[in-house]
Amino acid sequence: MHELAIAQSIVEAVEAKAVECNAARVKSVRLKVGEASGIVGDSLAFSFEMLTSMAPVLTGAHLLIDSVPHRALCRRCDSEFAVVNYVALCPTCQEWSSEVVSGTELQIMELEIERNDNHA
Amino acid sequence: MPKVTLAQNILAVNEHVAQEIRQSLSARGIRALNIMSSPGAGKTTLLERTIERLRGRLGIGVIEGDVETSADAERIEAAGAETVQINTQGTCHLEAHMIRDALAQIDLAHVDLLVIENVGNLVCPAAWDLGEDLRVVVVSTTEGDDKPAKYPQMFAISQVMIVNKLDLLPYVNYDLQKVRRQALSINPNLHIFEVSCQTGEGLEAWCDWLGTFARGV
Ligand SMILES: Nc1nc2c(ncn2[C@@H]2O[C@H](COP(=O)(O)OP(=O)(O)OP(=O)(O)O)[C@@H](O)[C@H]2O)c(=O)[nH]1
Ligand SMILES: [Mg+2]
Ligand SMILES: [Zn+2]
Numbered sequence: 001m002h003e004l005a006i007a008q009s010i011v012e013a014v015e016a017k018a019v020e021c022n023a024a025r026v027k028s029v030r031l032k033v034g035e036a037s038g039i040v041g042d043s044l045a046f047s048f049e050m051l052t053s054m055a056p057v058l059t060g061a062h063l064l065i066d067s068v069p070h071r072a073l074c075r076r077c078d079s080e081f082a083v084v085n086y087v088a089l090c091p092t093c094q095e096w097s098s099e100v101v102s103g104t105e106l107q108i109m110e111l112e113i114e115r116n117d118n119h120a
Numbered sequence: 121m122p123k124v125t126l127a128q129n130i131l132a133v134n135e136h137v138a139q140e141i142r143q144s145l146s147a148r149g150i151r152a153l154n155i156m157s158s159p160g161a162g163k164t165t166l167l168e169r170t171i172e173r174l175r176g177r178l179g180i181g182v183i184e185g186d187v188e189t190s191a192d193a194e195r196i197e198a199a200g201a202e203t204v205q206i207n208t209q210g211t212c213h214l215e216a217h218m219i220r221d222a223l224a225q226i227d228l229a230h231v232d233l234l235v236i237e238n239v240g241n242l243v244c245p246a247a248w249d250l251g252e253d254l255r256v257v258v259v260s261t262t263e264g265d266d267k268p269a270k271y272p273q274m275f276a277i278s279q280v281m282i283v284n285k286l287d288l289l290p291y292v293n294y295d296l297q298k299v300r301r302q303a304l305s306i307n308p309n310l311h312i313f314e315v316s317c318q319t320g321e322g323l324e325a326w327c328d329w330l331g332t333f334a335r336g337v
Contacts, residue, residue, distance in 0.1 A: 002212060002244035009130050021124050031130070038247055038273040086272035086306045096308040106247075108126045115122060 006039060006106070007047035011055055013108055018057050023113035028062040030112075034105040035070040036086065070103030134248055137216035141223065141251025145234065150181075151334050152234040154250050156274065157258035158267070159240030162284040164192045165317040166258060167235060168199040173327045174233075175200045178334050181231035183222045185214040185239050192237065201235075202226055213244035216251055233334040242271040254333065260285040261294040268302035275306045282326065286316040 010029065018026050029048075033039050045063050052058040070083040074090035075097040081090060088098045129135060145152050157163050164184075171180055180201040184193040185208060193205035204222045206214065219236060228234075236252060238245040257278040259267045262285055268275045275281065281303050283296065296314065303310055311329070315322035 002247060005211070005213075005215075005244070006130055006247070009133065013126070013128065013130065013132070017124060017126060021122075023124075027121060036273065036276070038243065085269070086276055088308065089305065096304075106130045108128055108130055110126060111124045112121050113124055 003039060003043040004047040004051075007044055007051050010048065010108060011051045011058060014061075014111060015055060015057060017111060018113065021111075021113055022116055023057065023111075024116045025114040026058050026061045026111050027114060028064055028112040030064040030066065030109045032066050032068055032105045032107040032109050034068045034103040036083070036100070036103040037106045039106065041065050041067070066109070068102050068105050071101050072098040073101050074098050131247065131249075134216045137220055138249035138251040141216060141219055142253070144223075145251065146253075148228060150228060150231055150234050151254070152236065152250075152252040153254045153256055153330075154236045154238055154245070154252035155256045155258065156238045156242070156245045156278070157240060157260075158242045158263055161240070161258045161260040161263060162317055163237050163240070163258055164195055166282065166284060166315070167196055167201075167237060169317050169320070169323055170235075170327055170330065171196065171199040171201045173323065174331055174334075177331055178232045179230040181226050181228065181234045183219060183226070183234070183236045185218070185237055187211075187239060196237075202231065208239055212239055212241050213248050214238050214250055215248050219250045233330075242267065242274050246273045246277050254279055256280040256282060258282045258284055259299065261288050261292050261296075265293075265295045265299045266302075268299060268306055272306045275303050275310065278307070278310065280311045280313065283312070283314045284317060286314055286321055287318045288316075 014029055048063045052061050072083050072088050073080050074095055076095040077093045079092050155163050182196045182201045182203045185206045186192055187208055190205045193203045196203045204225045206218050206222050255278040257274050313326040
């Protein structure tokens with residue numbers, strides 16, 4: 001639902017970085033998106049495409065999404081397990097006390113750019 | 121082709137502003153609460169009832185987020201709290217910069233507890249830190265007993281869940297036990313209060329807890 005606002009934040013951050021790096025074009029943007037970040041990848045890609053079509057430096061940029069699984073660490077038995085549908089129950093000892101170790105990420109990792117030739 | 125590393129949070133700008141808000145409120149001894157729910161679960165009514173009960177004990181300031189209209193802000197003002205209205209003009213959630221701007225319009229001298237009523241929506245507000253110390257999600261007996269399972273992120277990031285409209289339980293098909301179980305399976309540390317803003321049931325326990333929280337700076 002808020003993928004458009006997230007896409008807007010990505011475009012703003014990438015545009016700022018592109019200026020800083022003197023990039024003529026941004027070819028791709030790589031993200032890390034956790035399973036428990038509340039973001040729907042397809043919907044984000046759609047919003048990103050729409051916004052980048054209006055941003056010259058970003059037009060046609062590919063959005064690459066690395067999905068990160070939702071995992072937790074049991075405080076009792078110290079084993080790490082996959083969290084399914086947000087249910088944080090340790091499958092080994094049936095304990096509810098756990099700590100999320102991954103899956104909430106929402107990060108821009110890297111850009112692939114083309115530089116302005118005259119400034120190379 | 122050159123690669124440029126960023127490794128930054130997408131919402132870094134919002135998080136930065138939220139952190140500034142948190143520090144400046146904390147320096148003034150003010151605690152902040154972000155109250156979220158689907159539309160009509162009873163956030164404004166709960167706030168009215170809470171302010172009526174706590175206003176003798178605590179200074180309360182309110183920021184009302186609404187897509188349109190200032191109706192909720194007027195209700196809160198009438199209940200006796202200093203209120204600022206934010207109209208998000210279509211945005212489905214509040215963002216930290218809106219809170220920063222609203223704080224500039226509120227006299228914080230006598231405020232101990234700042235309450236932010238977010239836009240009615242169980243999805244988007246979960247992603248935006250507003251600089252609050254406590255996140256409260258309100259659900260009501262008229263909206264179906266599957267909300268925690270359907271919108272788990274909201275329940276995972278909240279510290280308190282309030283189940284409202286207990287007075288309507290006889291008329292609806294709502295399994296309170298199931299809601300508790302679902303919510304706790306997502307977030308075992310969730311504090312749960314069950315209330316009716318209509319009859320007042322359960323409000324005393326919630327207000328006592330909140331009063332203690334607000335003073336525990
Ligand atoms: N029967 C009953 N009705 C309630 C209760 N609490 C709130 N209501 C009613 O529910 C309706 C919505 O309440 P609001 O307080 O405006 O809900 P809200 O969450 O602030 O709504 P939005 O700001 O539009 O998202 C109103 O008609 C209230 O009178 C309750 O405990 N019992
Ligand atoms: Mg309201
Ligand atoms: Zn375990």
